[in-house]
Amino acid sequence: MSQESLAKLAGTSQAQIDRLEKGQRKLTKEWAMRLSPHLGIDASDLLFPDKARHLDSEEVASTLGSSAAKPMTVGSETGRRGMPEDASAQLDVTAGMGGGGLTIINSGVPGRSGMTFAGEHVRDYWRLPGEVLAALGLKARDVIIVPVQGDSMAETLIEGDFVFVDTRHRLPSPDGVYCLADEFGGIVVKRLEVASHPRDEEVVVRIISDNPKHPPKDRNLSEIQIIGRVLRRFGVVG
Numbered sequence: 444m445s446q447e448s449l450a451k452l453a454g455t456s457q458a459q460i461d462r463l464e465k466g467q468r469k470l471t472k473e474w475a476m477r478l479s480p481h482l483g484i485d486a487s488d489l490l491f492p493d494k495a496r497h498l499d500s501e502e503v504a505s506t507l508g509s510s511a512a513k514p515m516t517v518g519s520e521t522g523r524r525g526m527p528e529d530a531s532a533q534l535d536v537t538a539g540m541g542g543g544g545l546t547i548i549n550s551g552v553p554g555r556s557g558m559t560f561a562g563e564h565v566r567d568y569w570r571l572p573g574e575v576l577a578a579l580g581l582k583a584r585d586v587i588i589v590p591v592q593g594d595s596m597a598e599t600l601i602e603g604d605f606v607f608v609d610t611r612h613r614l615p616s617p618d619g620v621y622c623l624a625d626e627f628g629g630i631v632v633k634r635l636e637v638a639s640h641p642r643d644e645e646v647v648v649r650i651i652s653d654n655p656k657h658p659p660k661d662r663n664l665s666e667i668q669i670i671g672r673v674l675r676r677f678g679v680v681g
Contacts, residue, residue, distance in 0.1 A: 444482070452481040456546045458628075459563050468563070529576075530568040531586040533605070534560060536630045545628050557585035557610030558670065579674055585611050587671065589622055589630055591678075595652035596620075596632055604678030606632060610671035615648050615664070622670040623650070630670060 446460040453460075455477075462468040463478075475486040482489075534545075546561035569588050576583060591604040599620070600606065608622045615621060615635040625631045638661055639647035646664040 449478065449481055453477050454548060455561050455563060459546070459561070473562075529573075529583045530570050531583045531588055531607075532560065532565045533567045533569055533588040533590070534630060535564055535566040536589055536592060545624055545630065551611065553613045554611055557587075560587070579607070579609070581609055581611075581674075585609060587622075588677075589632065591632055591676075595654050595657045596634075597654045599634075599653040600632060600676060601678065604676050606673045607675040607677070608671040609674050612672035613669045615669065620673040622673060624668040624670060632673060635669075 446457045446464070450457045450460045459468070463470055463474060470489060472486070472490065475489040479486040479489050545564055547558050548561055549559035551557050551559065571583060571586070576586070579586070587608045587610055588605050589608055591600045591602055591606060593602060606620075606622070615637055618636040619634065620632060621635045623631050623633055623635075634651040634653060636649045636651060637646060638649040639645065647661050648664050648667060649659050649661050650667070651659045
């Protein structure tokens with residue numbers, strides 16, 4: 444079985460399967476349970492290969508039908524178990540680097556429901572107080588938390604800040620700060636402004652770094668993937 448085929452069956456990316464195969468990412472119990480049915484072996488065989496044995500066809504069918512083989516869902520994220528429904532996912536901004544990119548299981552309905560991300564890109568969970576979510580007008584499952592890296596958005600945002608992102612809001616209207624998928628499959632935070640005229644055939648978006656050392660870039664809206672709009676930041680007061 445190819446990495447691409449296994450990734451499709453397991454609901455993940457080829458890049459993630461490659462990292463697991465090379466030992467660049469730890470093979471956890473959850474990953475073993477998720478992958479083993481599609482390989483025709485028991486989860487313990489992946490965790491303890493010295494004692495591995497292959498399952499027969501009836502055992503494979505039984506395992507695939509068991510709860511252990513079903514996708515594990517928490518709120519709007521997959522791949523984690525036992526987290527509260529009112530938790531929001533903190534994404535690993537570098538987890539999408541390389542082939543396959545950031546795995547979005549379900550893009551939701553813009554304006555109504557947020558995105559679903561593969562569990563391997565979820566680094567942790569934040570449980571926000573009810574009054575905070577009410578002030579944002581959001582449900583926990585529609586919010587992601589993203590750490591800021593680099594200095595491209597200084598002084599608006601500095602490295603080490605965390606931003607709260609509404610993944611339902613995926614059009615650059617109004618102008619503001621948004622999270623985007625970059626060309627490597629990671630996430631970047633930039634200021635977006637619509638640069639085209641309403642009567643223009645193609646919507647052109649200006650991608651701006653608040654740090655003047657980084658020049659702005661113009662891209663067609665169809666060429667960028669907006670993850671969501673930044674609503675709040677959590678960071679150190681200067």
